[in-house]
Amino acid sequence: MTFSDINIRDPFVLVENGKYYLYGTRGATTWTKAYGVDVYVSDDLRNWSDAIECFSVPENFWADKEIWAPEVHKFKDKFYMFVTFRSDTRNRATQILRSNSPEGPFLPFTEGPVTPEEWFCLDGTFYVDEEGKPYIVFCHEWVQAVDGEIYAMQLTDDLTAPAGDPILLFKASEPFWADKSRDKFITDGPFIYKTKGGKLLMIWSTFTQSGYTQAIAYSENGKIDGKWIHEKPLFDKDGGHGMIFDDLEGNKHLILHSPNETFLERPVLYGIEEKNDFLYLKGE
Numbered sequence: 643m644t645f646s647d648i649n650i651r652d653p654f655v656l657v658e659n660g661k662y663y664l665y666g667t668r669g670a671t672t673w674t675k676a677y678g679v680d681v682y683v684s685d686d687l688r689n690w691s692d693a694i695e696c697f698s699v700p701e702n703f704w705a706d707k708e709i710w711a712p713e714v715h716k717f718k719d720k721f722y723m724f725v726t727f728r729s730d731t732r733n734r735a736t737q738i739l740r741s742n743s744p745e746g747p748f749l750p751f752t753e754g755p756v757t758p759e760e761w762f763c764l765d766g767t768f769y770v771d772e773e774g775k776p777y778i779v780f781c782h783e784w785v786q787a788v789d790g791e792i793y794a795m796q797l798t799d800d801l802t803a804p805a806g807d808p809i810l811l812f813k814a815s816e817p818f819w820a821d822k823s824r825d826k827f828i829t830d831g832p833f834i835y836k837t838k839g840g841k842l843l844m845i846w847s848t849f850t851q852s853g854y855t856q857a858i859a860y861s862e863n864g865k866i867d868g869k870w871i872h873e874k875p876l877f878d879k880d881g882g883h884g885m886i887f888d889d890l891e892g893n894k895h896l897i898l899h900s901p902n903e904t905f906l907e908r909p910v911l912y913g914i915e916e917k918n919d920f921l922y923l924k925g926e
Contacts, residue, residue: 643690645909648682651899652711652765652831652883653909656721656744660890662687663744665696665712665723666899669907676709679725681745687889687911696746697723697739704754705729705737711831711883714744715768717776722801723748724766724778733759736766736780738801752802756795762786765883769794769834769866776801777866779811779844781829790814790829792846794866809867812859814848817872821851831883839919840864845896847882850875854882854902858921876923881910886921896923 650666657663664682671677680693699706705727712725721741728734735755739748757763762783769777776797784790793808814820814827830847837843842861847854856877861868877884881900888894896914899907913924 643682643692644688645690645911648690648693648909649905649907650680650909651907653897653899654711654713654885655887655895655897656714656716657887657890658716658744661685661744662889663714664690664909665714666909667710667712669905671709672904673708675707677706679709679712679723679748681714683745687895694745696741696744697725697748700750703750704732708734711765713767713885714748717768717770717801721748722768724768726764726766727755734762734764734783735759736763736778738766738778740801756797756801756804758808765831767832767834771866775805779832779834779866781832782808784814784826784828787813788825789827790848792829792832792844811844811867812870812872816870817857817859819850819872819875820848824849831885833885834866835886835921837916837919837921841919842866842868843921844870845876845884845886845921847884847898850878852878853880854900856882856884856896856898860920873920876914876921877912886914 649669653666662684679697681696682690684690708728710726723739735757737755740751741748766780782791795808796806814829832846835843859870859872884898896912
Protein backbone atom coordinates (compact mmCIF):
# COMPACT_ATOMS: atom_id res chain seq x y z
CA MET A 643 0.00 0.00 0.00
CA THR A 644 0.99 3.64 -0.47
CA PHE A 645 -0.39 6.79 1.14
CA SER A 646 -2.89 7.12 -1.70
CA ASP A 647 -4.46 3.82 -0.55
CA ILE A 648 -4.73 4.75 3.14
CA ASN A 649 -7.87 6.71 4.11
CA ILE A 650 -7.06 8.03 7.58
CA ARG A 651 -7.24 11.32 9.42
CA ASP A 652 -4.85 12.55 12.11
CA PRO A 653 -1.78 10.54 11.00
CA PHE A 654 0.88 9.74 13.59
CA VAL A 655 4.21 7.99 12.93
CA LEU A 656 6.23 6.11 15.55
CA VAL A 657 9.79 5.19 14.59
CA GLU A 658 10.86 2.04 16.43
CA ASN A 659 12.95 -1.08 15.78
CA GLY A 660 14.11 0.26 12.41
CA LYS A 661 10.55 0.53 11.16
CA TYR A 662 7.81 3.14 10.79
CA TYR A 663 4.42 2.60 12.42
CA LEU A 664 1.55 4.72 11.08
CA TYR A 665 -1.64 5.22 13.11
CA GLY A 666 -4.71 7.35 12.42
CA THR A 667 -8.45 7.80 12.61
CA ARG A 668 -10.20 5.38 10.28
CA GLY A 669 -11.68 7.53 7.53
CA ALA A 670 -14.69 5.29 6.96
CA THR A 671 -15.88 5.47 10.58
CA THR A 672 -14.79 8.98 11.54
CA TRP A 673 -18.34 10.16 12.30
CA THR A 674 -20.06 6.85 13.05
CA LYS A 675 -19.91 3.75 15.19
CA ALA A 676 -16.30 2.63 15.40
CA TYR A 677 -14.64 -0.55 16.58
CA GLY A 678 -10.88 -0.18 16.56
CA VAL A 679 -7.60 1.37 15.49
CA ASP A 680 -5.21 0.17 12.77
CA VAL A 681 -1.46 0.41 12.33
CA TYR A 682 0.43 0.30 9.03
CA VAL A 683 4.10 -0.73 9.01
CA SER A 684 6.84 0.37 6.61
CA ASP A 685 10.59 0.09 6.09
CA ASP A 686 10.89 3.14 3.83
CA LEU A 687 7.93 5.55 4.35
CA ARG A 688 6.67 4.73 0.85
CA ASN A 689 5.46 1.14 0.90
CA TRP A 690 3.15 0.15 3.76
CA SER A 691 1.64 -3.07 5.04
CA ASP A 692 -2.08 -3.72 4.97
CA ALA A 693 -3.98 -2.44 7.98
CA ILE A 694 -3.22 -4.36 11.18
CA GLU A 695 -5.86 -3.89 13.88
CA CYS A 696 -3.88 -2.96 16.98
CA PHE A 697 -6.83 -2.01 19.20
CA SER A 698 -10.28 -3.59 19.23
CA VAL A 699 -13.07 -2.16 21.37
CA PRO A 700 -13.49 -4.64 24.23
CA GLU A 701 -16.82 -5.94 25.44
CA ASN A 702 -18.61 -3.52 27.79
CA PHE A 703 -16.23 -0.67 26.92
CA TRP A 704 -17.64 2.77 27.78
CA ALA A 705 -17.47 4.18 24.22
CA ASP A 706 -18.62 2.93 20.84
CA LYS A 707 -18.19 5.73 18.30
CA GLU A 708 -15.87 8.34 16.85
CA ILE A 709 -12.51 6.77 17.75
CA TRP A 710 -10.16 9.61 16.92
CA ALA A 711 -6.52 10.65 16.78
CA PRO A 712 -4.56 7.66 18.10
CA GLU A 713 -0.98 8.52 19.04
CA VAL A 714 1.56 5.98 20.29
CA HIS A 715 4.43 7.04 22.57
CA LYS A 716 7.12 4.86 24.12
CA PHE A 717 7.53 5.50 27.85
CA LYS A 718 9.43 3.34 30.35
CA ASP A 719 9.67 0.39 27.91
CA LYS A 720 5.93 0.28 27.24
CA PHE A 721 3.92 1.72 24.37
CA TYR A 722 1.03 4.02 25.26
CA MET A 723 -1.77 4.96 22.91
CA PHE A 724 -3.57 8.23 23.57
CA VAL A 725 -6.92 7.99 21.79
CA THR A 726 -10.21 9.89 21.83
CA PHE A 727 -13.59 8.19 22.30
CA ARG A 728 -17.26 9.10 22.64
CA SER A 729 -20.59 7.47 23.41
CA ASP A 730 -24.20 8.66 23.51
CA THR A 731 -24.09 8.74 27.29
CA ARG A 732 -20.58 10.12 27.97
CA ASN A 733 -18.66 13.14 26.76
CA ARG A 734 -15.86 12.87 24.26
CA ALA A 735 -12.61 12.16 26.13
CA THR A 736 -9.05 10.87 25.79
CA GLN A 737 -8.14 7.53 27.33
CA ILE A 738 -4.66 5.98 27.46
CA LEU A 739 -4.14 2.36 26.34
CA ARG A 740 -1.02 0.23 26.79
CA SER A 741 0.88 -2.47 24.91
CA ASN A 742 4.24 -4.24 24.88
CA SER A 743 4.50 -3.73 21.11
CA PRO A 744 3.84 -0.95 18.57
CA GLU A 745 1.60 -3.43 16.76
CA GLY A 746 -0.50 -4.04 19.87
CA PRO A 747 -2.73 -5.33 21.09
CA PHE A 748 -3.36 -2.08 22.97
CA LEU A 749 -5.55 -2.60 26.02
CA PRO A 750 -7.18 -0.34 28.60
CA PHE A 751 -5.33 -0.32 31.92
CA THR A 752 -7.59 2.18 33.68
CA GLU A 753 -11.37 2.28 34.03
CA GLY A 754 -11.80 5.35 31.89
CA PRO A 755 -10.39 8.55 30.41
CA VAL A 756 -7.90 10.86 32.13
CA THR A 757 -9.37 14.11 30.77
CA PRO A 758 -11.97 15.95 32.91
CA GLU A 759 -15.24 14.01 32.94
CA GLU A 760 -17.47 17.09 32.69
CA TRP A 761 -15.65 18.50 29.65
CA PHE A 762 -15.78 17.62 25.96
CA CYS A 763 -12.10 16.79 25.30
CA LEU A 764 -10.17 15.41 22.37
CA ASP A 765 -6.78 14.88 20.74
CA GLY A 766 -4.64 14.14 23.77
CA THR A 767 -0.89 14.06 23.16
CA PHE A 768 2.05 13.22 25.42
CA TYR A 769 4.86 15.38 26.75
CA VAL A 770 7.60 14.71 29.31
CA ASP A 771 9.25 17.83 30.72
CA GLU A 772 12.92 18.39 31.54
CA GLU A 773 12.33 17.06 35.07
CA GLY A 774 10.80 13.83 33.77
CA LYS A 775 7.21 14.74 34.68
CA PRO A 776 4.64 13.31 32.23
CA TYR A 777 1.83 15.48 30.86
CA ILE A 778 -1.17 15.08 28.64
CA VAL A 779 -1.79 18.08 26.37
CA PHE A 780 -5.34 18.12 25.01
CA CYS A 781 -8.14 20.22 23.53
CA HIS A 782 -11.25 21.43 25.34
CA GLU A 783 -13.62 21.17 22.43
CA TRP A 784 -15.32 24.17 20.81
CA VAL A 785 -18.74 22.46 21.03
CA GLN A 786 -18.62 23.25 24.74
CA ALA A 787 -15.99 25.98 25.07
CA VAL A 788 -17.03 27.86 21.86
CA ASP A 789 -13.54 29.38 21.77
CA GLY A 790 -11.63 26.10 21.65
CA GLU A 791 -8.87 25.72 24.26
CA ILE A 792 -5.65 23.76 24.70
CA TYR A 793 -4.69 22.54 28.16
CA ALA A 794 -1.78 20.69 29.75
CA MET A 795 -2.27 18.43 32.76
CA GLN A 796 0.39 16.54 34.70
CA LEU A 797 -0.12 12.78 34.99
CA THR A 798 1.00 10.31 37.61
CA ASP A 799 4.23 8.48 36.76
CA ASP A 800 2.27 5.37 35.74
CA LEU A 801 -0.05 7.44 33.49
CA THR A 802 -3.13 6.16 35.26
CA ALA A 803 -4.56 9.45 36.57
CA PRO A 804 -4.16 13.23 36.73
CA ALA A 805 -1.48 14.53 39.10
CA GLY A 806 -2.70 18.12 39.01
CA ASP A 807 -5.35 20.44 37.62
CA PRO A 808 -5.59 21.30 33.91
CA ILE A 809 -3.53 24.39 32.95
CA LEU A 810 -4.92 26.59 30.18
CA LEU A 811 -2.24 27.23 27.55
CA PHE A 812 -4.21 29.29 25.02
CA LYS A 813 -7.47 29.71 23.14
CA ALA A 814 -8.04 29.30 19.42
CA SER A 815 -8.93 32.96 18.89
CA GLU A 816 -5.62 34.26 20.29
CA PRO A 817 -3.31 34.13 17.20
CA PHE A 818 -2.92 37.43 15.35
CA TRP A 819 -4.02 35.69 12.16
CA ALA A 820 -7.23 34.19 13.63
CA ASP A 821 -10.42 35.06 11.74
CA LYS A 822 -12.20 37.16 14.38
CA SER A 823 -15.43 37.16 12.34
CA ARG A 824 -16.10 33.54 13.23
CA ASP A 825 -18.67 32.58 15.87
CA LYS A 826 -16.65 29.53 16.91
CA PHE A 827 -12.95 28.81 17.15
CA ILE A 828 -11.54 25.30 16.85
CA THR A 829 -8.49 23.70 18.43
CA ASP A 830 -7.34 20.32 17.08
CA GLY A 831 -4.36 18.03 17.31
CA PRO A 832 -1.67 19.58 19.55
CA PHE A 833 1.80 18.06 19.23
CA ILE A 834 4.82 19.14 21.30
CA TYR A 835 8.31 19.44 19.82
CA LYS A 836 11.57 20.66 21.38
CA THR A 837 14.30 22.08 19.15
CA LYS A 838 17.97 21.22 19.52
CA GLY A 839 18.44 24.57 21.20
CA GLY A 840 15.74 23.78 23.78
CA LYS A 841 12.90 25.90 22.39
CA LEU A 842 9.51 24.35 23.17
CA LEU A 843 7.16 24.38 20.17
CA MET A 844 3.62 23.21 19.60
CA ILE A 845 1.92 22.52 16.31
CA TRP A 846 -1.88 22.45 16.37
CA SER A 847 -4.73 22.83 13.91
CA THR A 848 -7.67 25.15 13.36
CA PHE A 849 -9.69 26.70 10.54
CA THR A 850 -8.81 29.92 8.74
CA GLN A 851 -10.12 31.56 5.59
CA SER A 852 -7.77 29.21 3.69
CA GLY A 853 -9.37 26.12 5.22
CA TYR A 854 -7.95 23.56 7.62
CA THR A 855 -4.63 24.93 8.84
CA GLN A 856 -1.48 23.65 10.58
CA ALA A 857 -0.54 26.30 13.12
CA ILE A 858 2.62 26.70 15.22
CA ALA A 859 3.42 28.41 18.53
CA TYR A 860 6.24 28.46 21.07
CA SER A 861 6.47 28.79 24.83
CA GLU A 862 8.08 32.10 25.80
CA ASN A 863 9.91 30.60 28.80
CA GLY A 864 10.46 27.11 27.39
CA LYS A 865 8.04 25.52 29.87
CA ILE A 866 4.79 23.73 29.07
CA ASP A 867 2.87 26.21 31.25
CA GLY A 868 4.58 29.28 29.81
CA LYS A 869 3.00 32.00 27.69
CA TRP A 870 2.49 30.68 24.17
CA ILE A 871 3.41 32.96 21.28
CA HIS A 872 1.77 32.33 17.92
CA GLU A 873 3.65 32.48 14.64
CA LYS A 874 2.54 32.40 11.02
CA PRO A 875 0.95 28.98 10.23
CA LEU A 876 3.17 26.22 8.87
CA PHE A 877 0.58 25.03 6.34
CA ASP A 878 -2.76 26.55 5.33
CA LYS A 879 -3.73 24.60 2.21
CA ASP A 880 -6.58 22.46 3.60
CA GLY A 881 -4.51 20.09 5.70
CA GLY A 882 -3.66 19.61 9.33
CA HIS A 883 -3.67 17.55 12.52
CA GLY A 884 -0.02 16.79 11.96
CA MET A 885 3.03 15.67 13.89
CA ILE A 886 6.79 15.80 13.43
CA PHE A 887 9.29 12.93 13.37
CA ASP A 888 12.82 12.09 12.23
CA ASP A 889 13.26 9.28 9.74
CA LEU A 890 15.92 6.58 10.04
CA GLU A 891 18.37 8.74 8.07
CA GLY A 892 17.88 11.72 10.37
CA ASN A 893 15.66 13.73 8.02
CA LYS A 894 12.81 15.63 9.64
CA HIS A 895 9.21 15.33 8.42
CA LEU A 896 5.80 16.85 9.01
CA ILE A 897 2.95 14.41 8.38
CA LEU A 898 -0.65 15.62 8.23
CA HIS A 899 -3.89 14.68 6.52
CA SER A 900 -5.15 16.45 3.42
CA PRO A 901 -7.65 17.25 2.06
CA ASN A 902 -9.87 17.69 5.10
CA GLU A 903 -12.84 16.00 3.44
CA THR A 904 -14.52 12.79 4.58
CA PHE A 905 -13.37 9.70 2.62
CA LEU A 906 -10.76 11.74 0.70
CA GLU A 907 -8.29 12.28 3.56
CA ARG A 908 -4.83 10.82 3.03
CA PRO A 909 -1.52 11.09 4.91
CA VAL A 910 0.77 13.66 3.28
CA LEU A 911 4.48 14.01 4.06
CA TYR A 912 6.48 17.24 3.93
CA GLY A 913 10.13 17.85 4.58
CA ILE A 914 10.73 20.18 7.51
CA GLU A 915 13.88 21.69 8.99
CA GLU A 916 15.12 23.56 12.02
CA LYS A 917 16.57 27.00 11.37
CA ASN A 918 17.36 29.55 14.06
CA ASP A 919 15.67 27.41 16.71
CA PHE A 920 12.41 27.21 14.79
CA LEU A 921 10.67 24.93 12.26
CA TYR A 922 10.10 25.64 8.56
CA LEU A 923 8.80 23.63 5.65
CA LYS A 924 11.68 22.86 3.31
CA GLY A 925 11.91 25.42 0.55
CA GLU A 926 10.33 28.21 2.63
